[in-house]
Amino acid sequence: MPVDVDALLAGLERGERRALARLLTVIEDGRPDQLRQVVKYLYPRTGAARVLGITGSPGVGKSTLTDAVATRLRAVGRTVAVLAVDPSSPFSGGALLGDRVRMQGHHADHGVFIRSMASRGHLGGLAFATPQAVMVLDAAGFDDVIVETVGVGQSEVEVAANADTTVVALAPGMGDSVQAAKAGILEVADVFVINKADHGGAGKLESELRGMLELGHATAGEDDEVSAWWPPIVRTVAVRGEGVDELTDALTVHADHLDADGGRERQRQVRARAVHAIREIALEQVRLRFVRFERGHDPVLDELADQVVERSLDPYAAADRLLDALEGGEA
Amino acid sequence: MPVDVDALLAGLERGERRALARLLTVIEDGRPDQLRQVVKYLYPRTGAARVLGITGSPGVGKSTLTDAVATRLRAVGRTVAVLAVDPSSPFSGGALLGDRVRMQGHHADHGVFIRSMASRGHLGGLAFATPQAVMVLDAAGFDDVIVETVGVGQSEVEVAANADTTVVALAPGMGDSVQAAKAGILEVADVFVINKADHGGAGKLESELRGMLELGHATAGEDDEVSAWWPPIVRTVAVRGEGVDELTDALTVHADHLDADGGRERQRQVRARAVHAIREIALEQVRLRFVRFERGHDPVLDELADQVVERSLDPYAAADRLLDALEGGEA
Numbered sequence: 001m002p003v004d005v006d007a008l009l010a011g012l013e014r015g016e017r018r019a020l021a022r023l024l025t026v027i028e029d030g031r032p033d034q035l036r037q038v039v040k041y042l043y044p045r046t047g048a049a050r051v052l053g054i055t056g057s058p059g060v061g062k063s064t065l066t067d068a069v070a071t072r073l074r075a076v077g078r079t080v081a082v083l084a085v086d087p088s089s090p091f092s093g094g095a096l097l098g099d100r101v102r103m104q105g106h107h108a109d110h111g112v113f114i115r116s117m118a119s120r121g122h123l124g125g126l127a128f129a130t131p132q133a134v135m136v137l138d139a140a141g142f143d144d145v146i147v148e149t150v151g152v153g154q155s156e157v158e159v160a161a162n163a164d165t166t167v168v169a170l171a172p173g174m175g176d177s178v179q180a181a182k183a184g185i186l187e188v189a190d191v192f193v194i195n196k197a198d199h200g201g202a203g204k205l206e207s208e209l210r211g212m213l214e215l216g217h218a219t220a221g222e223d224d225e226v227s228a229w230w231p232p233i234v235r236t237v238a239v240r241g242e243g244v245d246e247l248t249d250a251l252t253v254h255a256d257h258l259d260a261d262g263g264r265e266r267q268r269q270v271r272a273r274a275v276h277a278i279r280e281i282a283l284e285q286v287r288l289r290f291v292r293f294e295r296g297h298d299p300v301l302d303e304l305a306d307q308v309v310e311r312s313l314d315p316y317a318a319a320d321r322l323l324d325a326l327e328g329g330e331a
Numbered sequence: 332m333p334v335d336v337d338a339l340l341a342g343l344e345r346g347e348r349r350a351l352a353r354l355l356t357v358i359e360d361g362r363p364d365q366l367r368q369v370v371k372y373l374y375p376r377t378g379a380a381r382v383l384g385i386t387g388s389p390g391v392g393k394s395t396l397t398d399a400v401a402t403r404l405r406a407v408g409r410t411v412a413v414l415a416v417d418p419s420s421p422f423s424g425g426a427l428l429g430d431r432v433r434m435q436g437h438h439a440d441h442g443v444f445i446r447s448m449a450s451r452g453h454l455g456g457l458a459f460a461t462p463q464a465v466m467v468l469d470a471a472g473f474d475d476v477i478v479e480t481v482g483v484g485q486s487e488v489e490v491a492a493n494a495d496t497t498v499v500a501l502a503p504g505m506g507d508s509v510q511a512a513k514a515g516i517l518e519v520a521d522v523f524v525i526n527k528a529d530h531g532g533a534g535k536l537e538s539e540l541r542g543m544l545e546l547g548h549a550t551a552g553e554d555d556e557v558s559a560w561w562p563p564i565v566r567t568v569a570v571r572g573e574g575v576d577e578l579t580d581a582l583t584v585h586a587d588h589l590d591a592d593g594g595r596e597r598q599r600q601v602r603a604r605a606v607h608a609i610r611e612i613a614l615e616q617v618r619l620r621f622v623r624f625e626r627g628h629d630p631v632l633d634e635l636a637d638q639v640v641e642r643s644l645d646p647y648a649a650a651d652r653l654l655d656a657l658e659g660g661e662a
Contacts (some may be wrong), residue, residue: 036647043645267640274639275632277646279621282653286613293606301606308605309598314374315605316367319612323657 005034009041012140017113020140024115027133032288039132042139047270049081049138052251053160054148055185056169061195065169065238065247066148070112072248078143079111083133085126085149085159113142128280130159131273161188162276164269165254167247169193170209172201186212189231191250197235197243206233229257229265285326300325336365340372343471348444351471355446358464363619370463373470378601380412380469383582384491385479386516387500392526396500396569396578397479401443403579409474410442414464416457416480416490444473459611461490462604492519493607495600496585498578500524501540503532517543520562522581528566528574537564560588560596616657631656 003026011019026034054069056062063084070080117126117133130147137145149160160166168189192209194202213231232250236243258266293301304321307313313321334357342350357365385400387393394415401411448457448464461478468476480491491497499520523540525533544562563581567574589597624632635652638644644652 039647040645044642047642271636271640274636274646274649275621275624278632278635278639278649278653279617281646281650282617283614285650285654286610286617290606290610301609304609305602305605308609309602311375311378314371315608315612316370318605318609319616320657322609322613323616323654326651326654 003034005037009038012042012136015141017110020113020136021115023136024117024133027129027136028117030129032284035132039135042135046135046138049134049142049145050165050255051134051138051163052144052146053163053166053188054146054169055150055157055160055166055188056171056193056195057174058150059174060169060171061238062148062150062169065167065193065195065236066146068236068238068241068244069248069251070114070144070146071241072244073144074109074111076248079141080144080146081113081137081140081142082115082146082148083130083137084114084116085130085147085156113137113140126156126159127276128284131162131277131280157185157188162273164258164266165190165251167191167193167251169195170205171196172199172205186216190229190254191247192231192233193243193247194233194235195238198237202235206235209233229254286323289322289326334365336368340369343373343467346472348441351444351467352446354467355448355464358460358467359448361460363615366463370466373466377466377469380465380473380476381496381586382465382469382494383475383477384494384497384519385477385500386481386488386491386497386519387502387524387526388505389481390505391500391502392569393479393481393500396498396524396526396567396575397477399567399569399572399575400579400582401445401475401477402572403575404475405440405442407579410472411475411477412444412468412471412473413446413477413479414461414468415445415447416461416478416487444468444471457487457490458607459615462493462608462611488516488519493604495589495597496521496582498522498524498582500526501536502527503530503536517547521560521585522578523562523564524574524578525564525566526569529568533566537566540564560585617654620653620657 003022005023005026008019008023008026012023023038026038052069054062054066066082066084070082073080115133117129126149130149134145134147147160147163149156166188168185168191170192172194194205194209196202210233232253234243234247234250236247238244258269289298289301292298293305301322304313304318308315308318334353336354336357339350339354339357343354354369357369383400385393385397397413397415401413404411446464448460457480461480465476465478478491478494480487497519499516499522501523503525525536525540527533541564563584565574565578565581567578569575589600620629620632623629624636632653635644635649639646639649
């Protein structure tokens with residue numbers, strides 16, 4: 001059954017949940033023409049949602065924490081969409097089962113939407129697909145969009161960091177502080193959470209973390225923009241809802257920081273997000289061209305490859321011509 | 332001290348070893364203008380070398396195997412360059428120490444050149460840098476260029492597979508066959524080596540491997556191009572030089588296969604390599620544009636980002652314009 005994207009976009013505008021879910025599937029499937037159509041239509045309708053990134057190593061209790069934050073935000077009347085990004089799963093089937101389990105707590109609430117997302121179909125992976133899914137949820141009118149992702153690699157961390165406020169979750173006794181420093185996860189945190197704070201070692205983890213933050217601040221070069229923001233460290237026991245109010249308070253304080261000075265920091269973020277979107281789409285266009293070629297139909301690349309093989313053109317000159325041709329392209 | 336690339340290229344043409352080494356450093360450093368200059372000049376001078384990829388999990392004895400193959404090729408009068416690609420090292424300092432140790436066995440021999448390469452400076456990583464280093468070694472006149480890389484990830488496997496003949500090395504007792512299937516390493520092998528064949532389990536590994544190859548052949552779809560080439564499995568004990576003659580014989584048989592039917596398969600490979608080079612360079616051009624932007628000087632991207640922030644342009648339209656601008660660009 002072919003997808004009628006126009007009908008889905010109209011359905012989204014009418015607030016239909018089914019249209020929203022199917023548009024996210026369109027994003028996941030990654031058909032270039034459909035993605036382009038969705039983004040072109042929805043992009044002017046975005047910008048109202050607050051985007052929250054939550055990341056951390058496996059086992060720190062991210063999904064419990066996310067659910068607790070979502071529940072708290074609902075309690076103060078905000079609508080919340082959760083995008084649980086699973087880079088390890090090529091298909092979202094398994095993750096969807098998880099969604100259903102997680103939805104139990106919110107099943108009667110139209111103000112909460114939880115969705116897992118895998119990266120099938122995307123050459124550029126999650127860094128390409130996630131921002132487009134966030135656009136859909138933003139355009140759908142949610143007050144808050146929470147992007148939850150495992151902080152295990154550079155691109156996963158980047159996905160969570162491409163938010164207004166990024167929460168990095170740690171837990172005691174997992175060697176987290178050292179791992180965090182390795183993954184560059186410390187630099188992206190606006191707020192730290194030490195979850196499972198009732199376990200032994202929470203105090204030790206917090207002091208290690210403070211030490212690393214001070215070290216990072218002290219070693220920042222003169223050229224580095226040293227932010228006026230020091231990420232607070234909040235202790236939670238998410239399974240019992242402990243510390244979650246303190247966490248949402250910290251999120252509000254960070255939002256106020258973004259809005260200070262006439263919103264200078266927020267403008268910087270909006271701009272960084274725009275640049276990120278342009279970059280990932282441009283890279284995807286280049287990758288797509290090669291997929292088409294491998295399938296045997298790309299006359300421009302075919303001709304360029306011939307010339308490189310004959311050595312009448314060097315690969316740099318060919319890449320220049322390909323990039324030129326991409327603009328007028330049908331991709 | 333600024334690098335005089337013209338002088339290095341002239342030195343390379345005169346066969347100067349120092350110029351070769353410094354050109355490889357230029358490739359490693361990844362300054363865009365210099366890379367472009369080197370490739371533009373050298374590319375028409377390449378195509379004579381036989382490129383051999385050797386990959387495998389850590390601990391299978393790749394470098395010992397590589398050295399044994401290089402020694403054997405020297406014994407029959409061929410000149411050999413070895414490029415040991417180390418994705419785990421951001422700097423080549425440590426690897427260079429290893430080079431010196433490895434050079435001991437060949438220290439008086441001008442027909443052997445061994446160099447480690449790290450990926451510093453390259454946004455596109457080894458998939459971008461390695462083919463350019465191979466061009467330098469090819470243009471320098473080596474009969475054989477061996478690219479040795481750890482087969483631990485998709486891009487590392489791709490680096491080794493971007494060769495005339497790809498050797499996948501395994502060793503008994505490391506759970507290798509299962510790991511190999513995961514990494515897509517089986518598909519790229521033209522020749523398999525079971526190194527450390529004097530250890531227990533070599534027979535078991537070989538029969539597992541044969542089973543997987545037959546399974547792969549049987550499950551290939553009708554659309555898949557089922558190659559006429561069945562990769563031979565050669566057993567070696569590289570530390571004692573055992574089986575190395577059989578391995579170099581297998582390399583020759585594969586080279587003959589490439590040349591059969593008027594060189595149809597070799598032409599396909601040359602073309603695949605050209606396409607790979609164009610793609611990686613095109614992707615690098617896009618990434619570079621964003622690095623320049625982050626450093627504060629890219630008027631085109633600056634203007635596009637402004638328009639996306641104002642929502643007068645959607646990110647797809649901006650990406651199109653960026654790709655258009657890249658061709659006329661100064662990158």
